[in-house]
Amino acid sequence: MRVAPNRLVSGEAVSFFDLLQGSAWGLAVLLIGLLLLSLAPPRRICLWLTVVAATVLAVGLGIQAANHATQVVQASTPFARTALGSGLWLVWLLLGLVLADALQALRAGTLARLGVATAVLLPLGLMLVSGGADELSIMKEYANRSDEYWGVIARHCQIVALALLFTLAIGLPLGWATHRYVRVGRAMFPLLNIVQTIPSIALFGLLMAPLAWLAASWPALGRAGISGVGLAPGVLALTLYSLLPVVRGTLAGLAQVPSAVTQAAQGLGFSPAQLFWQAQVPLALPVVLSGVRIASIQAVGLAAVTALIGAGGLGSLMFEGLFSSAQDLVLLGVVPIVALGVLVDGVFKLLIARTRPATPNMESAH
Amino acid sequence: MIEFANVSKTYGHTADAPKALDDVSLRIGSGELVVLIGGSGSGKSTLLKMINRMEQPDTGTVALDGQDMVHMPLRELRLRMGYVIQSVGLFPHWTVARNIGVVPTMLGWKPERIAARVTELLSLFDLDPTTYGPRYPHQLSGGQQQRVGVARALAGDPEVLLMDEPFGALDPLIRTALQDEVKRIHQASGKTIVMVTHDIDEALRLGTQIVLLEQGRIVQVGSPLALLSQPANKQVADFIGRSDVGIKLLSLQSAGSLARVEAPQSTPFLPASASLREAVSTLALHGCQSLNLLDDTGAHAGVLHATDLFNRRHTGSLPLSDDQGQHA
Ligand SMILES: Nc1ncnc2c1ncn2[C@@H]1O[C@H](COP(=O)(O)OP(=O)(O)O)[C@@H](O)[C@H]1O
Numbered sequence: 001m002r003v004a005p006n007r008l009v010s011g012e013a014v015s016f017f018d019l020l021q022g023s024a025w026g027l028a029v030l031l032i033g034l035l036l037l038s039l040a041p042p043r044r045i046c047l048w049l050t051v052v053a054a055t056v057l058a059v060g061l062g063i064q065a066a067n068h069a070t071q072v073v074q075a076s077t078p079f080a081r082t083a084l085g086s087g088l089w090l091v092w093l094l095l096g097l098v099l100a101d102a103l104q105a106l107r108a109g110t111l112a113r114l115g116v117a118t119a120v121l122l123p124l125g126l127m128l129v130s131g132g133a134d135e136l137s138i139m140k141e142y143a144n145r146s147d148e149y150w151g152v153i154a155r156h157c158q159i160v161a162l163a164l165l166f167t168l169a170i171g172l173p174l175g176w177a178t179h180r181y182v183r184v185g186r187a188m189f190p191l192l193n194i195v196q197t198i199p200s201i202a203l204f205g206l207l208m209a210p211l212a213w214l215a216a217s218w219p220a221l222g223r224a225g226i227s228g229v230g231l232a233p234g235v236l237a238l239t240l241y242s243l244l245p246v247v248r249g250t251l252a253g254l255a256q257v258p259s260a261v262t263q264a265a266q267g268l269g270f271s272p273a274q275l276f277w278q279a280q281v282p283l284a285l286p287v288v289l290s291g292v293r294i295a296s297i298q299a300v301g302l303a304a305v306t307a308l309i310g311a312g313g314l315g316s317l318m319f320e321g322l323f324s325s326a327q328d329l330v331l332l333g334v335v336p337i338v339a340l341g342v343l344v345d346g347v348f349k350l351l352i353a354r355t356r357p358a359t360p361n362m363e364s365a366h
Numbered sequence: 367m368i369e370f371a372n373v374s375k376t377y378g379h380t381a382d383a384p385k386a387l388d389d390v391s392l393r394i395g396s397g398e399l400v401v402l403i404g405g406s407g408s409g410k411s412t413l414l415k416m417i418n419r420m421e422q423p424d425t426g427t428v429a430l431d432g433q434d435m436v437h438m439p440l441r442e443l444r445l446r447m448g449y450v451i452q453s454v455g456l457f458p459h460w461t462v463a464r465n466i467g468v469v470p471t472m473l474g475w476k477p478e479r480i481a482a483r484v485t486e487l488l489s490l491f492d493l494d495p496t497t498y499g500p501r502y503p504h505q506l507s508g509g510q511q512q513r514v515g516v517a518r519a520l521a522g523d524p525e526v527l528l529m530d531e532p533f534g535a536l537d538p539l540i541r542t543a544l545q546d547e548v549k550r551i552h553q554a555s556g557k558t559i560v561m562v563t564h565d566i567d568e569a570l571r572l573g574t575q576i577v578l579l580e581q582g583r584i585v586q587v588g589s590p591l592a593l594l595s596q597p598a599n600k601q602v603a604d605f606i607g608r609s610d611v612g613i614k615l616l617s618l619q620s621a622g623s624l625a626r627v628e629a630p631q632s633t634p635f636l637p638a639s640a641s642l643r644e645a646v647s648t649l650a651l652h653g654c655q656s657l658n659l660l661d662d663t664g665a666h667a668g669v670l671h672a673t674d675l676f677n678r679r680h681t682g683s684l685p686l687s688d689d690q691g692q693h694a
């Protein structure tokens with residue numbers, strides 16, 4: 001952790017070992033236990049112990065850090081800032097990986113995974129809500145902005161949702177067309193590939209001019225919210241970026257429908273609509289969703305950049321923090337972005353798993 | 367009746383592309399079981415697919431009951447025909463029962479009638495309906511999948527059944543059982559069946575007519591007996607296999623057809639419906655000169671003598687030409 005007399009100075013590092021007293025020793029023991037467990041043979045019992053230890057450690061470290069922040073404020077000046085150190089973020093990241101790995105090895109079901117996620121997030125969330133962590137620097141930044149904060153998150157989600165809506169509306173038919181007509185693919189993919197390689201900021205710049213021109217030429221468009229800056233170019237750029245994975249996924253999904261199945265369907269007298277809805281769609285869906293998943297996660301991250309052209313969202317906090325070198329403000333923007341990304345990832349994985357039992361891949365393992 | 371008139375077909379547009387079908391004319395009478403046979407790439411599948419318009423002729427016409435198929439509504443045409451494709455192609459996301467019920471569903475049958483039909487067909491193909499109905503295709507063996515494929519094609523009670531190598535990749539025992547089943551269905555229902563195979567024994571066993579194709583051309587059309595006894599040319603004879611034409615001929619004729627009306631002897635028994643080929647095998651096995659024949663009820667039905675088997679007066683159809691005689 002880092003303790004600084006005020007917001008602007010970077011402060012002094014406080015090591016974990018300095019905080020070793022009382023219940024903190026329990027955390028140290030857990031850490032050593034976890035290290036030893038990593039050497040143990042991968043039996044189920046060892047793996048479950050790993051899961052428990054990592055869960056407790058992740059929660060415990062958070063509570064420990066919050067408590068220390070409270071102590072510092074009580075002991076010294078009220079303006080003191082206690083920030084979570086990079087070491088702690090790193091350890092959390094590693095614990096996340098350990099949990100994911102152990103659960104994978106255990107072949108844990110969705111329910112078990114949700115349970116573990118709750119066990120980690122619920123206590124930490126309760127601490128945040130109850131005010132126990134209010135003295136941490138990041139929470140102070142939150143307190144400064146609590147009025148607008150949820151609005152900012154909602155705006156971020158809005159940008160992503162709008163972009164995905166447009167992407168699906170364009171990308172799914174386009175993917176179908178590339179499957180149906182080889183020529184469309186030959187024309188489309190080079191274009192989409194080029195779009196992907198344009199740096200996001202440059203793309204915004206490229207979009208600003210034409211959109212500003214559009215708004216100037218047709219004032220009605222301007223009144224509808226289309227302009228060179230703000231939401232419109234942001235959503236448009238995100239849509240362009242998201243198209244490639246969605247079109248690719250749709251194409252790959254349709255292409256992996258066995259030709260024997262389509263031939264049999266046609267031969268048995270399916271109408272083109274029946275062939276599409278009853279055979280191609282259900283068989284392509286898991287792969288199509290994988291493409292949408294990638295596009296969504298990518299959009300959640302890229303939406304941060306749209307703040308630069310005034311679209312708002314969590315990126316605005318991030319950049320404000322960066323420009324005023326307030327690290328914790330940056331984190332206040334980044335943490336929800338990461339959380340959103342993980343959430344979106346989880347939701348899509350669940351959806352994909354739900355649509356997959358339809359195809360042989362799932363049960364062929366037994 | 368299905369009638370091909372001067373049908374040609376080339377895949378692709380390059381000038382040197384070989385003709386998949388080359389001026390084919392063929393009549394398939396109602397109630398026939400026509401077997402299309404020939405080497406790989408000889409155009410069997412293409413010919414079959416033209417019957418339900420999965421492929422279109424470049425030139426020539428295909429007519430159903432005297433009407434050119436081009437003018438028929440495609441879906442109705444296909445719903446009237448059962449189709450078993452070469453690679454089975456079951457719908458992997460549907461249960462076996464739903465796979466079989468798909469055509470009846472499209473025909474608008476009532477759910478109870480569909481369920482009854484599915485149960486009936488699964489039982490017919492020796493698959494327990496309660497066990498296999500709810501399974502998914504990937505939970506079946508290759509042979510079971512092929513049986514479900516045939517059941518699916520039969521479900522809508524089609525007038526014409528088209529099958530493209532329906533018993534490929536099956537072990538001989540199941541294969542024989544399924545061949546018997548198809549033969550039984552054909553005799554019981556009087557459906558027109560057109561099937562593709564590359565197995566000459568299967569063709570001889572099942573076909574009422576055999577169509578031999580080579581490089582997109584019909585080399586010979588005829589009954590199994592005609593094909594064996596009067597091969598149109600050297601290639602046909604080669605294809606049938608010279609060395610065991612005699613044995614194959616014996617397999618076309620029943621033991622009962624050569625029975626002498628005599629009292630039972632102290633020799634082994636054989637059903638009168640068994641083929642002469644089985645009779646030879648039994649004679650050789652027991653090292654004897656005659657067999658007692660039994661009819662379906664197990665009653666005595668005459669005696670088969672080994673000497674009659676090898677007497678050309680009785681098996682008058684054995685037509686060993688000089689050419690074949692030298693090679694045999
Ligand atoms: N869809 C296709 N595209 C191009 N060539 C094909 C196609 N289907 C079949 N052919 C060619 O047409 C010829 C006949 O094929 P086919 O009717 O499938 O033969 P068979 O069923 O007797 O093996 C072969 O030379 C094959 O390569």
Ligand SMILES: [Mg+2]
Nearest residue numbers: 410411452530
């Ligand atoms: Mg074929």
